[in-house]
Amino acid sequence: MMSLLHDVLQLRVRYSETDQMGTFYNSRALEWFECGRTELMRRRLGLSYAGLEAKNIFLPLVEAHLEYAGGARYDDLLAITTTLAAAGRAKLRFDVRIAQQANGKPVVRGYTLHAFTDAAGKPIRPPAWFIEQLHRAAEPASDPLT
Amino acid sequence: MMSLLHDVLQLRVRYSETDQMGTFYNSRALEWFECGRTELMRRRLGLSYAGLEAKNIFLPLVEAHLEYAGGARYDDLLAITTTLAAAGRAKLRFDVRIAQQANGKPVVRGYTLHAFTDAAGKPIRPPAWFIEQLHRAAEPASDPLT
Amino acid sequence: MMSLLHDVLQLRVRYSETDQMGTFYNSRALEWFECGRTELMRRRLGLSYAGLEAKNIFLPLVEAHLEYAGGARYDDLLAITTTLAAAGRAKLRFDVRIAQQANGKPVVRGYTLHAFTDAAGKPIRPPAWFIEQLHRAAEPASDPLT
């Protein structure tokens, strides 16, 4: 259950993501989590999630958790730090921290837990090449990951 | 190009549909248009759009037009009046008016224009049974449609 | 920490809420949670959340948890069961179960935890009248709520 990989993505809050309270609507954070893990997979694993689906490997969410720590307004620049926290035999977990890029103030933190399935939703085992690619990409154990 | 069918759907503005201006975010209107035509098809034509897709008939948008006439706040009850305005050989057009249920104040009006395609996006001709069902369901020409 | 109030809302999956996997996109569940608690407050407490905000009482999310149990396709009719599970001095918690209306198959379960704040986001104590209204509305302790 070692911390395998992490990545930081910058992203601006869209007007469409705000609500009448003046901050982002709560569900948008899950969409930002998705952007974070998409880029982590592309940049750190060298594979696109779109490409995975083309190989009949899907990663539907089975669980999500979010803690809202602070506001984020329209056009604020956010830093989304995603960590591939666990790669078990049948699940992937991404831990996410979102903070204001300007001053590091926390906005949301949480995680998503994913199953491996085929297109029909049937659970599958992650293919060997996928697990190997994860391990090859993983930073050395001595890497002081957050 | 006679006016064929119309239907009114009531719907409340969700908090997630507001933005920091305090009214609904502009793109939500297209989602409400979708709700309007889904219910028109179910109630007036006796067919579900989900069922159409199961028969390999898709109705992707080719054009949309929106005129924003007034605000709508969280929890406001809206009346969505949808009219199946035209059923040509290759296109369907839905005209939509959204107003405040309480006082009739206009919120949005516009239309969507749809092609007939198969699942792959290839244009198809609408099947004869579909056209017949439209005509059977159509109100008499004397019906004072708005 | 007794179970105070519950309510069931029916709602159809919109096309806009699906994704290319053919089921609903994960973040939509948080929007359905919102619909559930809005109606619980209206029907069981006799107050609109819009009205609360007009009195400068806001209930921003501080935490959300979701467990995805099954798919839900476009136009599926869902039953959203919301329970006001806890009304402490400074927090409200809503427990939510979403299931297929047709056959009871579970779709999502989870909760949202809310703080009491003013419009500026400053924590406030829930006003006495609000707490009283909660307790007046609460079902008898013997009610075998889930």
Place this chain on the structure above:
Amino acid sequence: MMSLLHDVLQLRVRYSETDQMGTFYNSRALEWFECGRTELMRRRLGLSYAGLEAKNIFLPLVEAHLEYAGGARYDDLLAITTTLAAAGRAKLRFDVRIAQQANGKPVVRGYTLHAFTDAAGKPIRPPAWFIEQLHRAAEPASDPLT
């Protein structure tokens, strides 16, 4: 009614923006239009729309038009070309073309028309400094803008 300013923004289709047809859901295009004009204003006019609102100048949509020309799948990289097409006394119009970055294939084209209002939604005249800033930023009339 000369063409004043234009800008190109690149953006990837999010999974949350797809629908069960496998392409983007139609309303997302209006959200991408927003991203395009936000960046045009920042890069070409040197002003943030957030900053405009802070000065009590709002630009609500009064009209939008969209023509859907082709699909765009999850993770496709899009090029959003936004042109500030008209700056009348009381309205702004942004013309938008969205195409696949990889091969230029058209995805959507359309426009949004905006009024000038204050925070309460009351129409206002655009301030002189705003009009001047537009004209200073405008490319020479000889620029062969589309």
